[in-house]
Amino acid sequence: MPAEFVENRRRAALEAYEAEPVPTWRRSGFWTTSLRGLDLDALEPKRYEPLEELPQIVKDDLGDEEHAALIVQQGASVVYSDVADERITVMPLERAVEEVPELVEPYFGKRLPHDEAKFAAGTAAFWTGGVFVHVPKNVQIEKPIQVVWLIDEPGTAQWAHTLAVVGDMSECKLREYFVAPDFEGQALHSGAFELYALPGAQVDLAHYQDWGRGEVYDLSTRRVEIRRDARVKWVPIHLGGHLTKQTLDIITAEPGSDMRHTGLYFTERNEHLDLFTSDRHEAAHKTGDTVWKGALTGDSRASYEGLIHIIPKATEVDTYLQTHSMLLSPKAKGDAIPSLIVEVDNVKASHGGTVGELDPEQIFYMMTRGISRAEAVRVMVEGYFEEVVQRLDDPGLEDLVRRRVAEKLHGAEEQVREFIGERAETT
Amino acid sequence: MTLEISNLHVRTEEREILHGVDLVVRKGETHALMGPNGSVKSTLANSLMGNPNYEVTEGRIVLNGEDLTEADPDERARAGLFMAFQYPATIPGVSVANFLRMAMNAGREEPIKVKEFGALLKENMDLLRINREFTSRYLNEGFSGGEKKRAEILQLAMLQPDFAVLDETDSGLDIDALRIVSDGVNAMRGDERGFLIITHYTRILEYVNPDFVHILIDGRIVREGGAELATELEDKGYEWVREEVAAGAG
Numbered sequence: 001m002p003a004e005f006v007e008n009r010r011r012a013a014l015e016a017y018e019a020e021p022v023p024t025w026r027r028s029g030f031w032t033t034s035l036r037g038l039d040l041d042a043l044e045p046k047r048y049e050p051l052e053e054l055p056q057i058v059k060d061d062l063g064d065e066e067h068a069a070l071i072v073q074q075g076a077s078v079v080y081s082d083v084a085d086e087r088i089t090v091m092p093l094e095r096a097v098e099e100v101p102e103l104v105e106p107y108f109g110k111r112l113p114h115d116e117a118k119f120a121a122g123t124a125a126f127w128t129g130g131v132f133v134h135v136p137k138n139v140q141i142e143k144p145i146q147v148v149w150l151i152d153e154p155g156t157a158q159w160a161h162t163l164a165v166v167g168d169m170s171e172c173k174l175r176e177y178f179v180a181p182d183f184e185g186q187a188l189h190s191g192a193f194e195l196y197a198l199p200g201a202q203v204d205l206a207h208y209q210d211w212g213r214g215e216v217y218d219l220s221t222r223r224v225e226i227r228r229d230a231r232v233k234w235v236p237i238h239l240g241g242h243l244t245k246q247t248l249d250i251i252t253a254e255p256g257s258d259m260r261h262t263g264l265y266f267t268e269r270n271e272h273l274d275l276f277t278s279d280r281h282e283a284a285h286k287t288g289d290t291v292w293k294g295a296l297t298g299d300s301r302a303s304y305e306g307l308i309h310i311i312p313k314a315t316e317v318d319t320y321l322q323t324h325s326m327l328l329s330p331k332a333k334g335d336a337i338p339s340l341i342v343e344v345d346n347v348k349a350s351h352g353g354t355v356g357e358l359d360p361e362q363i364f365y366m367m368t369r370g371i372s373r374a375e376a377v378r379v380m381v382e383g384y385f386e387e388v389v390q391r392l393d394d395p396g397l398e399d400l401v402r403r404r405v406a407e408k409l410h411g412a413e414e415q416v417r418e419f420i421g422e423r424a425e426t427t
Numbered sequence: 428m429t430l431e432i433s434n435l436h437v438r439t440e441e442r443e444i445l446h447g448v449d450l451v452v453r454k455g456e457t458h459a460l461m462g463p464n465g466s467v468k469s470t471l472a473n474s475l476m477g478n479p480n481y482e483v484t485e486g487r488i489v490l491n492g493e494d495l496t497e498a499d500p501d502e503r504a505r506a507g508l509f510m511a512f513q514y515p516a517t518i519p520g521v522s523v524a525n526f527l528r529m530a531m532n533a534g535r536e537e538p539i540k541v542k543e544f545g546a547l548l549k550e551n552m553d554l555l556r557i558n559r560e561f562t563s564r565y566l567n568e569g570f571s572g573g574e575k576k577r578a579e580i581l582q583l584a585m586l587q588p589d590f591a592v593l594d595e596t597d598s599g600l601d602i603d604a605l606r607i608v609s610d611g612v613n614a615m616r617g618d619e620r621g622f623l624i625i626t627h628y629t630r631i632l633e634y635v636n637p638d639f640v641h642i643l644i645d646g647r648i649v650r651e652g653g654a655e656l657a658t659e660l661e662d663k664g665y666e667w668v669r670e671e672v673a674a675g676a677g
Contacts, residue, residue, distance in 0.1 A: 358518070369504055
């Protein structure tokens, strides 16, 4: 018997979904994110049987790192799960709402209104499988909890929901991977992620997205709530996706909470990335920083908009936001927009945003030391990203990101060479 | 084994800066190139290394018989040419040690062994009186002027090129730093290496004694001689050379 609180939410969400038109997001300037190209009716949830062994693409990305738990959803079905650490609960959300409703209900959808947007409503109505992570209080988990979202074939609609609750004074590492092999055709990942870091908890959170060369649309909302004296370090990594429209929000909800938010993106070909992040400070005595760095090649478009929002009762807040975007091709277009809403005095908040290019003088300098142009570009871009990569503090994942960035740069070598040549001649 | 610059004409987008420079540096020799105008001297150094902001319109740069006039900067470096920059670029995210290793490996078939690299690095850091923390800092990021110059000479010492061009390495250094840098250069001098020291002042030449001195004015080499020419210049100044040239031409 499905839990009533879930069914009620599904019903209400379905109404909201059907009432809303497919959105187009516009901003002043050149920026529009449109789903015109997406043939939504041609997509469907695809079900799969459980797997004995991990798919190769998942193995390649995870490496041989040991985990506290690993759960894999392919299309609409959870196909693999292995919980090595018995102190925690990691299972399909579908199962959790039946087996441990008392753990799920207090948090389920708490920070994710079912009717806030078309695809948020769709996810609330249609999600299947799903992931539930529960770390009870006073538990320290060293090894990561890994969640994998896999889209294996075109025509897939993946409606995804992850709910994670980390108990009082507990510590854990949580990673979500979003991967697809290179395929021809369209797919949709419409995702909802919510994490509740309860008082005193310490969460090391990372999202790794690499949807490959297929036409994967990713429309997701991820929200993190940080309670009293809890700390969340969040590193989202975007390395691929045909069109991505995501909202990433951190809410420092109670005094003493602390957030570190450090993101990275690399777009290529005709990829379109539209990111909106917000740091919402709801209580006093909080600290936080946000740093985002991106690089663009090909005809790609990437827009990063970051908001710091400090509401009236949140005094004694100390926070900043920095965003940088590096253009590596003459046809790429990027935006970096930091903004600030401060409704109270006695806070420290600062922000800055830049869009730049590789400096030809730096490339020349390195080349005079015998280093090839391609290598010099790679080193410059890696050096630029290194601050973010190191924040992962996870050797396996760091290597994966470095390797993928190097591969993407290698693929873009010709255009970068032309671009730098062009720039140097016009200096 | 020589570095031969013949009839070198160089221009930027706006104008021609070098109007036919001839200069030959043989291995084992140290040449000083002096002149009143920094940008003209730096143009020569940058053209030798293939800076894309400068266009060679006439003439040739030949190193050990190999014509490098059209070569990319990295090919020139691998052929044995080095320049210590007046204003070196900052390389964020790359430590001094990692940068050195990368540069050394760029010119090798097999990467240098960790132990060998470590020993060589230590030896050269001692020579330049550089402390250990220095090598883990990002190259030139937040470096003082003196630290940048020392980092340049450290690269020179590690890379052991056939020919080294020092572009105003002495400017902006206090006397202690100048002495350290000069000691480093002197330790590198020998039969297997040639130096071209570009400077405005004669001060560094008191520590690094040149075999030949060339004076570059208005994009041409107007006087050449031995070390005594630098002394004469110190006494009489660039105006004296300029007037002499004008008189000679008239």
